[in-house]
Amino acid sequence: MDSSLLLKGGTVLTMNRKREVLKGDVLVRDGAIAAVGRNLEAPGGQAERVINAEGCCVLPGFVQTHVHLCQTLFRGVVEDVGLGKWLDRIWKLEAAHDERSMYCSAMVGCCELLRSGTTCVLDMGSVHHTDEVFRALLESGIRAIGGKAMMDSGDAVPAGLRESTRESLEESLRLHSQWHGAGEGRIGYALAPRFMESCSEELLRRVSENAGELDLLVHSHSSETRDEVAACKAQRGLTPPAYLNSVGLAAGNVVLAHCVHLELDDLRILSETGTKVSHCPSSNLKLSSGIADIGGIVRAGVKISLGCDGAACNNNLDMLLEMRLASLLQSYLNRDDFPWASLFLEAATIRGAEALGKSQEIGSIEPGKRADIITVDLSSPHTLCGEDCEPSSRLVFSARGSDVQTVVVNGRVLLEEGRLVFTDEERLLAKSSEELAKLLARCQ
């Protein structure tokens, strides 16, 4: 890491409390943001490294609160089916992972995320080989909270993923002790019961207890499809959020992906308990799950953030695309005058950080926070705008992941001039294609 870094001459979207936007510089020292303002210089003269940000928007790196890096290799493998059939196939593919394919899947995902400006993720792994996901997270330099998927129940779960309650908890706790706090605190652990239909009640109650004792996040799915809601009511007598609440898993440290099909009482539960919702609109459309009414969810006082879910159901991990789709859907659905682009830019930065309990550390460009910063080039034909154009709408509606020029995590420049510094991408992609072919052969 360079001990001082100066990002010079950009339009800085601070995402601070006042949402200040200013033309100027950002100075980074020892991995943290030291100053934001005009004509900054490193104390004692020139910064060790200067990056020209003219023509660029400088903003906090995106925080995605729901991804599955274990599925990156499965992009395009299972298409044109709804969630039920998709999950059947994806689970068999996940069960066929070995250590090498899992590492490649996670590393390719990290490359895609960082290239398109995501600097922090909440990841749900598969049941096995989670050490390989953490190894890729650590090596890539991205900030992440990960956790193995916990699956001790359910007829549809293939033998290769099915585990006992005891095994699921023991492996989770082993991974926690191995990886939580790794990379100088850049890596964290979250307990990740997959969803109600693949988890016993005992497992969910133990997850709630362990998360409380160890002060951990819980990462799960809820209310993704009408079928899931109906199954939960039939099997456990409650909607998924009400059921999760009954086992101690509706709380401020819980992040639930999707929440497409919520009833009025679900909104009350999520709001009163401070449970966080991760909105994944691409995945919800592609798997025919539905469209979450984010207007209604936000009006009920529920905190939302954003995630691309997995490359197997999106098929991108590009947060700019996800913000654009989210904004377009809500503009149509809610039909009111509301700045959706601003709301989803907040969801993608400071709200995402809040959902992960990290808003003291990341999510905005403010002195004292860790230096997770991106620059987005806005000087292309497709981003040319009038002077008065709101930077948030310019970013959300016009920019693309490929416009991201520089990516800094924890003060370390990971993407510069189109090159990722932590891997030989050409070799990684070739190796990943080989590993995918072997995995598919194992699935025959």
Ligand SMILES: [Zn+2]
């Ligand atoms: Zn998911």
